[in-house]
Amino acid sequence: MQYKHQFVDGTEPSLPVGKVVCVGRNYADHAAELNNPIPTSPMLFMKPSTAVVEMSEPFAVPMDYGTVHFETEMAVLIGQPLKNANKYEIEDAIVGIGLGLDLTLRDLQSKLKERGHPWEKAKAFDGSCPLSPFIEPAAIDDIQNVQIRLTVNGKVRQDGNSSFMLNKVYPLVAYMSHYFTLLPGDVILTGTPAGVGAVSPGDKLIVELDERLRIETQVL
Numbered sequence: 001m002q003y004k005h006q007f008v009d010g011t012e013p014s015l016p017v018g019k020v021v022c023v024g025r026n027y028a029d030h031a032a033e034l035n036n037p038i039p040t041s042p043m044l045f046m047k048p049s050t051a052v053v054e055m056s057e058p059f060a061v062p063m064d065y066g067t068v069h070f071e072t073e074m075a076v077l078i079g080q081p082l083k084n085a086n087k088y089e090i091e092d093a094i095v096g097i098g099l100g101l102d103l104t105l106r107d108l109q110s111k112l113k114e115r116g117h118p119w120e121k122a123k124a125f126d127g128s129c130p131l132s133p134f135i136e137p138a139a140i141d142d143i144q145n146v147q148i149r150l151t152v153n154g155k156v157r158q159d160g161n162s163s164f165m166l167n168k169v170y171p172l173v174a175y176m177s178h179y180f181t182l183l184p185g186d187v188i189l190t191g192t193p194a195g196v197g198a199v200s201p202g203d204k205l206i207v208e209l210d211e212r213l214r215i216e217t218q219v220l
Contacts, residue, residue, distance in 0.1 A: 015185035020047040026191025055130035067106025071192035072150040075100035082182040096134025149207040161197020
C-alpha cells in the first residue's frame with residue numbers, strides 16, 4: 001500500500017510525501033550506548049520519500065545485510081516552506097506531530113563508518129522509515145516534554161523524553177532549513193533515546209507518544 005500522510009482521525013492533508021530530514025546523536029544516552037562522541041553541531045542526514053512506509057501496517061526489514069536496529073523518534077510534519085528560517089517561524093510551519101522508526105542496517109553502517117563512507121545505504125534504504133499518523137500540534141502541551149516509548153514483544157526497550165534532546169525541536173528545524181529547503185510534506189525525525197536494538201521478522205511492536213498516540217504493528 002502506498003504511503004500517504006494522515007492524521008489520527010483518518011483525514012489526509014493535501015501534502016505530498018517528501019524527504020525525511022534526520023538528526024543523529026540528539027540524545028546523549030544514545031550516543032553513549034553506541035560509544036559515539038556527542039557532536040558539537042547537529043549531525044544531519046536524509047531519507048528519500050521511498051523510505052517512508054505506514055507504521056500501523058506490518059512492514060518488512062531486509063535480512064541480507066546484517067543486523068537491523070530500531071530507533072524510535074518523534075516525527076514532525078512540515079506544512080509550509082522553510083528556508084533560512086528562525087526558530088520563531090517554525091511553530092506555524094509544523095502541522096503534525098507523530099512517531100517514526102529510523103530503521104538502521106547497523107552492521108553495514110559500522111563498515112561504512114570504518115571506511116569513511118557515507119551512511120545512505122544503511123539509513124536510507126526502501127522501507128527504512130515507518131511513520132505513524134500525525135496528531136495536531138495543539139494536542140501537545142509542550143513539544144519538549146513528550147514521552148517516547150517502544151515495546152518489543154511485551155518488553156519496553158526505549159522510554160525517553162524529548163526534554164533530553166541536545167538540539168531542541170524549533171532551533172533544530174531552523175538549523176536544518178539553513179542547509180535544506182524544507183517543503184510541505186517533508187518530515188523531520190528528531191533523534192532517538194537510548195535502548196536501540198535489533199529487530200527481526202515476527203517481532204510485535206508497540207510505539208507510543210505520551211498517552212496521545214499508540215501504534216501496534218509487526219515486522220514481517
